[in-house]
Amino acid sequence: xxxxxxxxxxxxxxxxxxxxxxxxxxxxxxxxxxxxxxxxxxxxxxxxxxxxxxxxxxxxxxxxxxxxxxxxxxxxxxxxxxxxxxxxxxxxxxxxxxxxxxxxxxxxxxxxxxxxxxxxxxxxxxxxxxxxxxxxxxxxxxxxxxxxxxxxxxxxxxxxxxxxxxxxxxxxxxxxxxxxxxxxxxxxxxxxxxxxxxxxxxxxxxxxxxxxxxxxxxxxxxxxxxxxxxxxxxxxxxxxxxxxxxxxxxxxxxxxxxxxxxxxxxxxxxxxxxxxxxxxxxxxxxxxxxxxxxxxxxxxxxxxxxxxxxxxxxxxxxxxxxxxxxxxxxxxxxxxxxxxxxxxxxxxxxxxxxxxxxxxxxxxxxxxxxxxxxxxxxxxxxxxxxxxxxxxxxxxxxxxxxxxxxxxxxxxxxxxxxxxxxxxxxxxx
Numbered sequence: 001x002x003x004x005x006x007x008x009x010x011x012x013x014x015x016x017x018x019x020x021x022x023x024x025x026x027x028x029x030x031x032x033x034x035x036x037x038x039x040x041x042x043x044x045x046x047x048x049x050x051x052x053x054x055x056x057x058x059x060x061x062x063x064x065x066x067x068x069x070x071x072x073x074x075x076x077x078x079x080x081x082x083x084x085x086x087x088x089x090x091x092x093x094x095x096x097x098x099x100x101x102x103x104x105x106x107x108x109x110x111x112x113x114x115x116x117x118x119x120x121x122x123x124x125x126x127x128x129x130x131x132x133x134x135x136x137x138x139x140x141x142x143x144x145x146x147x148x149x150x151x152x153x154x155x156x157x158x159x160x161x162x163x164x165x166x167x168x169x170x171x172x173x174x175x176x177x178x179x180x181x182x183x184x185x186x187x188x189x190x191x192x193x194x195x196x197x198x199x200x201x202x203x204x205x206x207x208x209x210x211x212x213x214x215x216x217x218x219x220x221x222x223x224x225x226x227x228x229x230x231x232x233x234x235x236x237x238x239x240x241x242x243x244x245x246x247x248x249x250x251x252x253x254x255x256x257x258x259x260x261x262x263x264x265x266x267x268x269x270x271x272x273x274x275x276x277x278x279x280x281x282x283x284x285x286x287x288x289x290x291x292x293x294x295x296x297x298x299x300x301x302x303x304x305x306x307x308x309x310x311x312x313x314x315x316x317x318x319x320x321x322x323x324x325x326x327x328x329x330x331x332x333x334x335x336x337x338x339x340x341x342x343x344x345x346x347x348x349x350x351x352x353x354x355x356x357x358x359x360x361x362x363x364x365x366x367x368x369x370x371x372x373x374x375x376x377x378x379x380x381x382x383x384x385x386x387x388x389x390x391x392x393x394x395x396x397x398x399x400x401x402x403x404x405x406x407x408x409x410x411x412x413x414x415x416x417x418x419x420x421x422x423x424x425x426x427x428x429x
Contacts, residue, residue: 007355015354015412022118022365023410024080024240025073025387026331027062028125028169029089031159031374034058038088038267039127040137041377044185051183053380060372060390065397066108072388072397073371076407081112082330082367084122084169087150088129102157104369109161120164120330120367122228123151123208126174126377128182137186137192144203151208155215165223166271167208168331170230171201171259183378202262209266227263228271228330231256233312235291237281248280256319270323273331273369277309302335304383317356317363326364329353333369335376335383342387342402347419350409368406372397 030036035058045055062069064255064316075080078417089101112119124147132146140146151167151346168174177184179194209225216223234252235240236244279292294307317327350366373386381392387403390396405422409415 002100013056014412014414014416015351015356015420016412018357018364019413020039020364020414022080022328022367023078023365023406023413024082024120024365025076025078025371026082026120026367026369027084027371027374029086030120030127031054031370031376032060032372033086034063036086036088036127038092038130039086040088040130040133040185041127041134043130044187047062048187051187052378052383053059056375058395059282059375061395062372063104065395067111068397069372069388070115070117070376071109072399074117074233075399076387077411078407079116080118080120080365080367081122081371082164082166082243083108083124085154086127087132087147088127089212091129091131093152094129094131097153100160102153105139106158106161109158113161114326115223117301118163119161120166120328121154121158121162122166122169123154124145124167124204125169133186138197138200138204141200143200143206146206147204151211152215159212159215159219159223161222163224164269164328165208165225166228167225168201168230169330170273171198171205171227172230172255173230174201198259199201202259204261205259209263223270224268226267226271226325226328227259228268228273229256229259230273230275233309233315235275235277235279237279237399244280245394251280254264256316259327260320260323264323267323267325269326269328269364270320270328271328272316272320274313274329275332277307277312303337304335304379306335308334308345308348310345310352313349314352317353318359326362328365328367329363330367331369332366333385335385337384338370339400339402342400343405344422346402346406346409347415347422350415351420354415411429 030041036042054411082103090098092098109119157426173200178186179188179190179197182189205227211219212223212225232255234248236248238244281292294301295305299307332349333340336342353363353366366404368387370385373384373390375381376383387400387406389398389400
């Protein structure tokens with residue numbers, strides 16, 4: 001049984017997770033810090049008010065309130081904190097390193113460590129410095145090298161303070177939103193450019209991996225590098241139709257596996273973000289198929305239309321266990337103003353993790369998205385994912401009931417039986 005196995009001595013009291021399992025929360029710089037004035041997203045919000053619900057502004061002021069927020073996370077018994085370092089803060093202008101910002105992120109890392117938390121750092125979470133965009137962004141051939149220079153600065157500064165490194169957050173989402181759908185910067189719909197950017201992200205990941213390990217080896221510091229890949233649980237609407245099956249196979253290979261396959265050998269672990277379950281149904285006068293709108297079927301879904309489908313997490317993990325790497329859930333969560341739903345969501349999805357580990361999948365940690373209600377990109381502040389509520393404009397924090405449920409799971413390193421009854425599922429032991 002990987003990592004100790006989910007064996008409980010008191011089998012009717014809880015579903016126990018392996019010893020040393022990580023229970024964490026995640027954030028991203030632009031979504032929580034505020035005033036990331038040198039990033040492309042900051043410029044995008046100012047230049048395209050028709051594309052975003054509202055500007056990020058001071059977001060939820062995590063930049064100044066990180067000590068308070070980490071105290072809240074510690075109060076939930078979590079032992080891991082995932083956050084991103086904003087490239088445009090460290091290098092606001094080409095060749096200009098901001099030492100004050102380097103000191104700031106060092107303080108965040110030390111604050112997490114002081115609270116007994118493992119640290120998981122994302123190096124690119126959708127945002128770029130404006131100076132990089134002025135050169136063409138990831139369309140520019142020099143982007144992977146420029147990213148590598150940033151990574152080297154970060155590695156030299158923090159190698160002994162970071163437990164897990166994530167090069168990119170959801171590279172396929174970055175490409176699709178910016179170059180296929182055109183709803184995020186740079187707002188283009190151009191398939192050849194999308195492929196070019198995708199290849200540059202692959203090169204950037206490999207460059208970052210090499211640099212991080214080079215620094216670690218030289219300084220004799222253990223380094224673990226991965227990426228946070230967004231996985232979709234895919235099903236054929238008509239499972240006996242060959243066209244539907246082909247489309248599902250193609251989408252699975254493209255979305256779930258292509259980046260991992262293209263960077264094989266450059267991962268020490270796998271980071272998995274899981275939110276989406278999609279059914280494929282043939283479109284009118286189309287050879288293959290389309291994704292079925294969950295609203296059409298009146299499915300159980302979040303406030304922003306993402307289907308609630310816990311077993312999809314199990315399916316997604318089955319899909320990637322063949323890579324033979326330790327797996328960490330780097331994001332999973334629900335946008336809802338109904339906090340009772342969030343609590344039920346957490347228990348249901350964590351229960352699927354238990355089953356995945358029981359089946360032999362080497363899952364070693366889970367980070368809920370997100371620690372705080374935050375800025376959800378073009379959706380603004382209307383999507384409430386947080387365990388900690390943030391009142392606007394006062395920025396007052398409040399611990400939600402769902403946070404206490406998650407805290408109980410983290411404290412017990414398992415799901416107490418009464419929480420299974422809470423979601424209507426008795427433990428099947």
